[in-house]
Amino acid sequence: MTTIADLNDKWAAYAGPGGWNDPDMLEVGNGGMTYQEYRAHFSIWALAKVLLILAPTSYIFSLAFICAEFVISRYQSAPLLIGCDVRNLTAETLEILSNAEVIAINQGHSLGVQGRKVQASDVDGCRQVHCSCASDVDLIGLDLIRLLRVWAGPLSGNRLAVAFWNRCSKVATITASWEALGLESGIRVSVRDLWQHKLVAEDAVSSFSAGVDIHDCQLYIFTPFTVSRSVE
Structure with missing residues (x-):
């Protein structure tokens, strides 16, 4: 996750309407990281200004495919995909993924500037x-x-x-x-x-x-x- 963030940061100056960087889907809730690491992951991905999409794991790739034309043509932004199974969220995972103030940072596309x-x-x-x-x-x-x-x-x-x-x-x-x-x-x-x-x-x-x-x-x-x- 940290390496992807670093590489995404390297190309930040080139991101904007018409061509956004894609840091790949979120791993929040998939295991292997602490609560603090998940929170850091969600914070940095939100600051990178990518589109938020929620979907159960079993449907995530088909949903991304269905939404691809909409995402590319309307938002010109990489999708912020929640990669865990939203049908079985823990309380901590739900707390992170549903933080409205952090999501608001992610949704601020109007300036077209990646953090x-x-x-x-x-x-x-x-x-x-x-x-x-x-x-x-x-x-x-x-x-x-x-x-x-x-x-x-x-x-x-x-x-x-x-x-x-x-x-x-x-x-x-x-x-x-x-x-x-x-x-x-x-x-x-x-x-x-x-x-x-x-x-x-x-x-x-x-x-x-x-x-x-x-x-x-x-x-x-x-x-x-x-x-x-x-x-x-």
């Missing part, structure tokens, strides 16, 4: 020293080994969707600078947490920090009090 990685950092113990995928390092760059990531993308109303993604094996604090987000340093911003469904900062200036659990992702909406941003 992308804007900052990567590391601290002691949060750096991928050994990588078995040398070709991916060549494709993606050295930021592959920096495991504390900030992704962002513009929304309507001059807002930003911002994800703090901790790919480290320990809890870490991630800080997003206004410079990385394309905001002027003096801009005041309110911050809403889309997983906690509440405002977590009313007047942030120059940067915003949050603790993020192991392999988890916090997803926010940043609303500047004064319009000034350049994340595109």
Whole structure:
């Protein structure tokens, strides 16, 4: 999942109406990942701005085929396919897949801009020293080994969707600078947490920090009090 996200990010600048990147279907609910990893998966896929389609596993490929012409001709976007069996969802899986605020990030196609990685950092113990995928390092760059990531993308109303993604094996604090987000340093911003469904900062200036659990992702909406941003 992380490799697909990294490769999808590499081509973010080329995505938009008429040709969207396809990060493949969601694995949320299929087993093999923790709740935090599933939440990170859904957050990053939503930020990548792809069309949301729900279907039971047994029908998923036929549904995708039936919908293909509609998807390609109307939305020009890769389908965000829920790959688990929706007839047998656990409470945790349903909680993730039905988060209306996260889905709203995904549905914001009007600007035609895919979210992308804007900052990567590391601290002691949060750096991928050994990588078995040398070709991916060549494709993606050295930021592959920096495991504390900030992704962002513009929304309507001059807002930003911002994800703090901790790919480290320990809890870490991630800080997003206004410079990385394309905001002027003096801009005041309110911050809403889309997983906690509440405002977590009313007047942030120059940067915003949050603790993020192991392999988890916090997803926010940043609303500047004064319009000034350049994340595109």
